[in-house]
Amino acid sequence: MQARSAGSTRALPFVFWDAPLRRGTRSVMRRLRLPGPVRASSSSESEFEGVGGDEAVQTALEEQLRLQLTSEVIKESIKDDLRSKVEDIKQIGEELHAELDEGYRIERFRNELETQETLSTAMSKFNELEDEIAAMKQQLEADREDLAAWERASATARSKGLFFKTLYAPEADAAAAAAQQQRGGGGSGARQPEGAAGRFAGQVRGSLDPEAAEAARLAAAKVRTPAEREVGSPLRLWLFAYMAGVLALVVGQDLMTAQPSVGHDALYGVLALVLGFNAWNERQVLLIGHSSEVEEERQRRQRQQQQQQQQQQQQEK
Numbered sequence: 001m002q003a004r005s006a007g008s009t010r011a012l013p014f015v016f017w018d019a020p021l022r023r024g025t026r027s028v029m030r031r032l033r034l035p036g037p038v039r040a041s042s043s044s045e046s047e048f049e050g051v052g053g054d055e056a057v058q059t060a061l062e063e064q065l066r067l068q069l070t071s072e073v074i075k076e077s078i079k080d081d082l083r084s085k086v087e088d089i090k091q092i093g094e095e096l097h098a099e100l101d102e103g104y105r106i107e108r109f110r111n112e113l114e115t116q117e118t119l120s121t122a123m124s125k126f127n128e129l130e131d132e133i134a135a136m137k138q139q140l141e142a143d144r145e146d147l148a149a150w151e152r153a154s155a156t157a158r159s160k161g162l163f164f165k166t167l168y169a170p171e172a173d174a175a176a177a178a179a180q181q182q183r184g185g186g187g188s189g190a191r192q193p194e195g196a197a198g199r200f201a202g203q204v205r206g207s208l209d210p211e212a213a214e215a216a217r218l219a220a221a222k223v224r225t226p227a228e229r230e231v232g233s234p235l236r237l238w239l240f241a242y243m244a245g246v247l248a249l250v251v252g253q254d255l256m257t258a259q260p261s262v263g264h265d266a267l268y269g270v271l272a273l274v275l276g277f278n279a280w281n282e283r284q285v286l287l288i289g290h291s292s293e294v295e296e297e298r299q300r301r302q303r304q305q306q307q308q309q310q311q312q313q314q315q316e317k
Helices: 002-011 019-032 055-167 171-207 210-231 234-256 262-316
Strands: none
Touching: 055 234, 055 262, 234 262
């Protein structure tokens, strides 16, 4: 038993023999240690005489208690260390979570600001384009009114010219008309209306002169073509199409997120439709202007061919 206690004492590590632990263990052992020679009372002194404690057993018990206390202290220290580390890890996790939430909110706020800035810029450009379109429409209406006034003036001038042409007829025609009236006798009353109708028909035929109608149509085309070119613009077509595409992409990206903004998506969708409709109108106007240019070029070539034919005929005569 003494050898075992001596071996266990030698097997203990150096760290267990620190001064505070040794003092605490000794204080416990002093309270638990069996007394030495038991001193009996006066009444039973003879009964317990010769009873004493075993020093080896007491030393072994002391070492065992010291080991248990040391292990408990180590366990408590390890548990406290683990608790502190767990608390530190929890605190670090909460801080990281708060930082991530703050970063997400900041990024979302930045995206909203950029979107609002882009939308305000697009709306300002859209308002400017609407003002330009309204001014062009007013200019087109003014050009149409000028064209209508010119057509009325030209028709009035043409009518006056035809009236004076029939009023101052040649003398031969006047003599032939007088001879016809004399030969007709009593039937002159019925023939005069026919002559008046003939003059009226001549005036109508004169007013429908192909050359005059062609000249009027060319003049109208000269006024209408620049107005159509002003209304249609490839720059506006591409700008409307680009803005509509950007808004459509913004709506698509927002709808793909976990929490889409329905109000903004609806507004952007309506704006994209309006811009797409304006782009389609610009395309139609450009197509009309191109077709009118092609028609003018064809008519110009026809007139050149006719002039060349007339010159050839005059040279042959």
